[in-house]
Amino acid sequence: xxxxxxxxxxxxxxxxxxxxxxxxxxxxxxxxxxxxxxxxxxxxxxxxxxxxxxxxxxxxxxxxxxxxxxxxxxxxxxxxxxxxxxxxxxxxxxxxxxxxxxxxxxxxxxxxxxxxxxxxxxxxxxxxxxxxxxxxxxxxxxxxxxxxxxxxxxxxxxxxxxxxxxxxxxxxxxxxxxxxxxxxxxxxxxxxxxxxxxxxxxxxxxxxxxxxxxxxxxxxxxxx
Numbered sequence: 096x097x098x099x100x101x102x103x104x105x106x107x108x109x110x111x112x113x114x115x116x117x118x119x120x121x122x123x124x125x126x127x128x129x130x131x132x133x134x135x136x137x138x139x140x141x142x143x144x145x146x147x148x149x150x151x152x153x154x155x156x157x158x159x160x161x162x163x164x165x166x167x168x169x170x171x172x173x174x175x176x177x178x179x180x181x182x183x184x185x186x187x188x189x190x191x192x193x194x195x196x197x198x199x200x201x202x203x204x205x206x207x208x209x210x211x212x213x214x215x216x217x218x219x220x221x222x223x224x225x226x227x228x229x230x231x232x233x234x235x236x237x238x239x240x241x242x243x244x245x246x247x248x249x250x251x252x253x254x255x256x257x258x259x260x261x262x263x264x265x266x267x268x269x270x271x272x273x274x275x276x277x278x279x280x281x282x283x284x285x286x287x288x289x290x291x292x293x294x295x296x297x298x299x300x301x302x303x304x305x306x307x308x309x310x311x312x313x314x315x316x317x318x319x
Contacts, residue, residue, distance in 0.1 A: 112170035119281040122162070126155060131178050132159075132252065139231065139243035140183045173260035176253065180240060180261050187236050230283035232310035236278040245273055279315075286318045 107128075113121035130151070137150045157178050165171055231239055244261060247253040259269050289299055299318065306314055 107171060108168040111162070111165060111171045115165055115168070121161060124157070125162075129155065129158060129175055132247070133175070134279060135247060135252075136176065136179050136243045137183060140180075140240045141186070150182050150186050153186075154179050156181060170189065170260070172253070173257045176257055176261040177263070182243070183240055183243075183266065187240075196223065210241050224283055226287050227280075229287045229310070230280055233283035233286055233312065233315040234276070234279055237310045238279050241272055243277045245276065282319045283315055286315050289318065 110121050110125055110128075114125045133151055133154050134147070137154065138147050140145050141150060156276055158175060161174075161178065167175055232241060232243065241262070244253060244258050248255060248258050255266075259266050262269055262272070264272070289296065290303075303314075
């Protein structure tokens, strides 16, 4: 079995149930299957590789400690995603994440996890990978967090139900949020494209007066 694939729903429920009862081998197996998914969610939601490792570690500690409270093993994956998102929100509230410089984009998520290329290929964005990754840094925190899940839904690593459960919203509200997030991402991609165009635009350069060269939602709005 691939280290990046989950067991079937029935098999996962068996492993979760055993882990809940304190079976160390089951806990280890569960963690090994959780880790790539958690790395990808956190890696896309945050911008600094050092922060990714910290948040992933905190998430896995919360998962292991919270296992006894998982009453419905078949819903474990949705619970896992919700725990991960809670850790991301906590981290974001505690410390504003400073965007990494463009040359570090390949180090944002753990190199052992291969969802990044797979997801962007399935979205037919492989040739624009750098632009998309850079664009995520211009998003509002909430939209960037949602994008980290939406990419995995599009690639088939999470279900629509997982997304709805993790956000704790009605399905139609999730649809509205995804639509707004995608519109903001499109705008951010245009901003990235404009800022990296050569020759540059004199009007855009005037607008950028006072900009500290770090991606930020307020500057996305000004440039857009």
